[in-house]
């Protein structure tokens with residue numbers, strides 16, 4: 001399945017970055033990015049099909065409540081107490097690349113990641129990722145899939 005192939009490719013790249021930089025700041029509980037989204041998470045249909053089975057009624061309610069929230073958006077799938085993603089194993093692709101990928105010279109990540117931008121070039125290539133992910137079909141906001 002194409003989605004799993006892309007997930008595997010992203011995991012390979014991000015693991016390689018973590019292996020070469022053990023102090024990489026992206027980790028469980030570091031949730032500034034999940035609290036300052038430009039919009040609700042955007043998903044393609046294959047991503048939604050993977051995510052939907054783990055959504056409890058409570059999570060679906062949170063998604064509905066958070067629909068069209070003003071920016072910056074806090075993800076409804078974030079555990080606010082621990083800073084952990086409640087759907088980590090099936091989280092969208094965009095969540096998997098954030099902090100590790102770059103668009104030309106623009107690193108996708110928070111100020112902690114920006115501070116690493118003078119490190120040797122090791123980011124994933126977001127243009128290549130975009131072209132692979134486009135094959136999954138168009139995306140729409142999480143609440144519109146529910």
Ligand code: SF4
Pocket residue numbers: 025026027030031032033034098099109110111112113
């Ligand atoms: S992008 Fe920033 S806030 Fe998000 S996990 Fe990485 S270091 Fe933490």
Ligand code: SF4
Pocket residue numbers: 033034041075076077078079084085086087088091092095
């Ligand atoms: S789905 Fe998970 S990783 Fe993605 S923004 Fe929401 S809480 Fe963060």
